[in-house]
Amino acid sequence: MxxxxxxxxxxxxxxxxxxxxxxxxxxxxxxxxxxxxxxxxxxxxxxxxxxxxxxxxxxxxxxxxxxxxxxxxxxxxxxxxxxxxxxxNGGHAYACGLSVTSDVIDICIVDLSGKTLAESSVLLWDRGMRKSLELVYQELIGHQQRLGLSKERFFGVGFGIAGFHLDGTRYNASLPLHEWSLIELGPLLYQLFGKPVWTMNGAKAGTIAEIMFGAGRHIKHLAYLSFNYGFGGGLISDGELLLGGNGNAGEFSQMYDHEENLRRPALQYLLERLQRNGVNVPSISYMRKHFDRNWQGVEEWVDEVTPAYNRLVNAIWAVYDPQAIVFGGQMPPDLAQMLIDRTEFFGRPRYGASRPHPKLIISELGSDAAAMGAAVRPFQACFY
Amino acid sequence: MxxxxxxxxxxxxxxxxxxxxxxxxxxxxxxxxxxxxxxxxxxxxxxxxxxxxxxxxxxxxxxxxxxxxxxxxxxxxxxxxxxxxxxxNGGHAYACGLSVTSDVIDICIVDLSGKTLAESSVLLWDRGMRKSLELVYQELIGHQQRLGLSKERFFGVGFGIAGFHLDGTRYNASLPLHEWSLIELGPLLYQLFGKPVWTMNGAKAGTIAEIMFGAGRHIKHLAYLSFNYGFGGGLISDGELLLGGNGNAGEFSQMYDHEENLRRPALQYLLERLQRNGVNVPSISYMRKHFDRNWQGVEEWVDEVTPAYNRLVNAIWAVYDPQAIVFGGQMPPDLAQMLIDRTEFFGRPRYGASRPHPKLIISELGSDAAAMGAAVRPFQACFY
DNA sequence: GCATTTGTTACACTTAGTGTGTGACAGTTA
DNA sequence: TAACTGTCACACACTAAGTGTAACAAATGC
Incomplete structure (x- = not known):
């Protein structure tokens, strides 16, 4: 079973x-x-x-x-x-969210009312999966003790991982996470935490955060773009996360061929370019915090990815036709604005009436959206 | 209201x-x-x-x-x-389906059990909308009398029109249908038929036919491609038609920019090319019936649209990730096979496990799929 | 202070599905 | 050919959950 x-x-x-x-x-x-x-x-x-x-x-x-x-x-x-x-009643239950990316596991504890009770993270370095999970568990115990949270009110765990869904609770993540790939994560994590675990792709965790805390509270059909080291996203239909046939709806990167793949709007390329140009930007989270559109190479990168970006936006419009496209993940808001300013919708008006196109919205959630989304996922699955 | x-x-x-x-x-x-x-x-x-x-x-x-x-x-x-x-019990109710395209209105009468009772069509020529609808109504009356159908068992009308959805029951159709555009079709048709009318985009009507009679009976998540004069389609999620934010999910043509738009796999371009080459193919329905892949220009056209076609398939995969993509509309099955043979999925395997991609399936429904889908739409909305 | 308005609460009623038990029937066994 | 067995049809009492009516309670405003 x-x-x-x-x-x-x-x-x-x-x-x-x-x-x-x-x-x-x-x-x-x-x-x-x-x-x-x-x-x-x-x-x-x-x-x-x-x-x-x-x-x-x-x-x-x-x-x-x-x-x-x-x-x-x-x-x-x-x-x-x-x-x-x-x-x-926030006190009725709390849940723990984990977001696993190539270099760090973000941890987030949220209560039933949506209040964030604690946040922290564990760096992966070269530790193995078991060791890393052990540290995550210690973090969780620490938070529970510090906050005086009883184990009985612990409802469950939401687990997001950067990688596409295979089947059941198996995912295929990028190389640094090879140990986490191709195995049934659900039973493994249930054994560790002793609580039910909802697994999901990392970008889907961000999408859930957007449903519960962001634009999704008022807009019922939207596409969420999660710009990170790579980039993915998710679709929301009638307030519900859309999974598609294999659970990978919204894995937008897949649409590019080999060549265009190198000019897709993934933040790893911008980071590399900035570092090549001698701009002191050690990480993507640093870049988000201190972003300056005048950094040497930003304008150039934006111009370079604009074709692939416009293809993305128009493909989403064509295939799914959401009311809005939300720019989220680790994308600096000002950088998102630069892309939005370069948007070109391909449709031509007929009788003066254009096909209505999606609004472009910059997410108002913090960069911890994925862990927050993972944390509310158990509540979203059972209460809301 | x-x-x-x-x-x-x-x-x-x-x-x-x-x-x-x-x-x-x-x-x-x-x-x-x-x-x-x-x-x-x-x-x-x-x-x-x-x-x-x-x-x-x-x-x-x-x-x-x-x-x-x-x-x-x-x-x-x-x-x-x-x-x-x-x-x-087919005798419990019957419904009438209409499919309006740029040159013809197809009419189809289907009973509750899904049996087609009658089919016919009205050519539009230069007749106005009112006149054309009057003729459609006369056709319907004729079918009813010939088949001995009582008005009391007439459940409703499904109405598909080639054009994108605006709001309510308003659509924006291509030039020959300008009279049908931008007006509330629902109340207008209700007045004519005296029965409830379900309106939809033409490609969505084909999608519904695929749900009820085709591959959708066994596959729960799929994308339907409706190749016609132009081309559109629809998405099915969990056996239900997906509408998106403005009712235009699956209007795939929208994803191409000006230039690529001319090399998209719309049958109008193939028809024109064949005619230029002196092949005697007067219409798209003729082409479907008598298609021969050795016709002068077929191979050339397929090669020319292959890039845009592969972009389409990969975009659908990336955005919606269906279990299958169904080739339907007026596309000759053998031509569909030629495209399928040229399919290239862009994803690369990781740890030997590729992201599972959609199956490509040629629809087994006839070319009257749109009118049939429109006809079952009232039943699909209320009984199934 | 009293009419007005609106929320609270009780109770009978309706709808729709469940659990139990009995009889019907076809095929197998003695 | 009679008894046995497993499955289905069907009746009936029961339960869960929402509705409709009406009495009562608590604020507001004249």
């Missing part, structure tokens, strides 16, 4: 007489509370399709289980009996 | 005390019967997630409403009380 995290969820998080964490209607209400912080019970009734009585009862059981907090009456709603404010 | 066909469905097709045609569970059973012709009631229980009792009761109500026929006991199932064979 294939590994599935859903069957491994602990009893204390499940509904009575049921092996799910929340029913479809419960999830729809939880989603609304997530998206509208400070909502009152009566306002929620208006947003939901359910009747007032059903909303009331469902919230009652959610509050009894400690998932939702019924707060102070909300003021300023006009006449009538005041309605309590609703809040997701 | 925007036009919606679902609210216009006539009483005789709706459930008691409900304004839907079939509940989620009813639809899941109907889908299974559709996909497994000759299924017995007991076999259906095994395929469905529901219990035997629930299946029994749901089938009972569906049989009472005349949607399903309980037939003869199925022989050869071993011991036990014999179980009746199940059949969708």
């Amino acid at each position: 294939p590994y599935s995290p859903n069957t491994l969820i602990e009893q204390q998080f499940l509904r009575a007489n049921d092996d799910a964490v929340a029913s479809a209607n419960e999830r729809s209400l939880l989603r609304l509370i997530w998206r509208h912080p400070g909502l009152s019970r009566s306002e929620l009734t208006g947003l939901s399709d359910l009747t007032q009585q059903s909303v009331h009862r469902i919230l009652d059981t959610l509050a009894e289980r400690g998932i939702v907090l019924l707060g102070e009456p909300k003021p300023g709603l006009g006449s009538g009996q005041p309605s309590p404010m609703l809040q997701i | 925007p036009y919606s066909p679902n609210t216009l469905i006539e009483q005789q097709f709706l459930r008691a005390n409900d304004d839907a045609v079939a509940s989620a569970n009813e639809r899941s059973l109907l889908r299974l019967i559709w996909r497994h012709p000759g299924l017995s009631r007991s076999e259906l229980t095994g395929l469905s997630d529901l219990t035997q009792q629930s299946v029994h009761r749901i089938l009972d109500t569906l049989a009472e409403r005349g949607i399903v026929l309980l037939g003869e006991p199925k022989p050869g199932l071993g011991s036990g009380q014999p179980s009746p064979m199940l059949q969708i």
Whole structure:
């Protein structure tokens, strides 16, 4: 039987007489509370399709289980009996997110309300996978002790890795991660953490962060570009991550042939160029933090990748037609703007009406998006 | 309030005390019967997630409403009380599909079981839209009388038009169809036919045919290429048509820049070339019927479009990653094979494991796929 | 202070699926 | 040919979950 995290969820998080964490209607209400912080019970009734009585009862059981907090009456709603404010109870559960890239594992602990409780990272150096995971586990234990988090409230682990999906929980990552490739990561990590583990491609983790914390909260169909050492991304359809036939929808790099591949907008090439030009930029995260568009070589690189970039944007438009394309990953916002300024949509207007093209948006999430996305993935899978 | 066909469905097709045609569970059973012709009631229980009792009761109500026929006991199932064979009752409802292209409107009448009852077409010439629709309506009336179809069993109309979606039921079609562009087609057609009308892009109609009658019956994630005068297509995710942000997912032509656009694999260019070479090929449908790969100019054209074709296939792979890409529309099967033989996937293997790429499949549906797809669209929207 | 408005809560009702048990039937065995 | 066995049909009581009606509670505003 294939590994599935859903069957491994602990009893204390499940509904009575049921092996799910929340029913479809419960999830729809939880989603609304997530998206509208400070909502009152009566306002929620208006947003939901359910009747007032059903909303009331469902919230009652959610509050009894400690998932939702019924707060102070909300003021300023006009006449009538005041309605309590609703809040997701962060204390009900927390999850750990891991993002494995070629040189570092980012760790992030997030509670059910979406609050980041801790962040840290472990450098890979030349340590083997087992050793690295052992260090990650120690980090986690440290965070738990420092924050006074009980093991019982630990819901699960989200695990993102830079590499494409093969099948089950197997991935194919780039060379430095050869040890992590081609093996079933799900059972391995479950054994280490003793909690259910949701695995995903790293760019998909960023996409989930964008769904839960970013532009995806208001835009239902979008494409997320994750610019990193290489680059990938993800598609969101109707607020849900789209997987495609093999789980690799949004692995945009694949569209280039050998030659064009060298002029694709992957940050490794910009980094190399800057270093060749003597600009002191040791890493991609440094580049993101201190980016200056006047650095020697930036303009040149942008001009060089513009054709491949425009091909990318138009291919996404043609194939998937999202409402928006979000620039994320480690891309410096100002660099993203330079690309956006050079965008050329190929479609020509007909009768004055052009085919509506996607908006181009710079992600407002930090560069830790992947680890954050990995961390909320368990909650997104079960609560929202 | 925007036009919606679902609210216009006539009483005789709706459930008691409900304004839907079939509940989620009813639809899941109907889908299974559709996909497994000759299924017995007991076999259906095994395929469905529901219990035997629930299946029994749901089938009972569906049989009472005349949607399903309980037939003869199925022989050869071993011991036990014999179980009746199940059949969708074609007589319960029929629908009319229209496919509007630049020179012709194809008409197709399909019953609920998927059987084609009639096919015909109306040439557009220089007739205006109103006049053409009037002729289509006369054709429909003729078919109804000849086949003895009662108006009461007429469920609705599926309408496909070659042009991209704008919003609501407005489309932007190529020049010969300027009269059909930029207007709300839904209310207009509802007024003419007096039945709910589901509108869609023409290539999406072909995609729906592929879902219901073709490769989509067994493959859940695929991309459909509709080669016609121009070319478009559609995406299927988990057996459902994917719309994207503006309803234009799968409008693949959009990915080419001005220059490459002239070397894209649209059949208009092949037709022109053949005619220039003195090959007697008056139309695309003639070309499909009598295609010969030795015609003067075929090989040359295929070589010329191969780069753009490979870009297309790789872009679909990169962006959406389907399990299969289906070659459909008016493309002659042998011509499709010539392209497939020239396919080059750009991905390189890593650790000997390549990223799994989509299978390339030639559609087995006839060239009337668009009208057929348009015709089943109302059933697909409400029953399956 | 009272009417108005709106949220809370109780209770009967509806819908839809489940669990149990009995009888029907075909094929096998004695 | 009668008994046995496994599978299916079907009836009935039960459960889960949402709806509709109505009484009651708590604020606002005149």
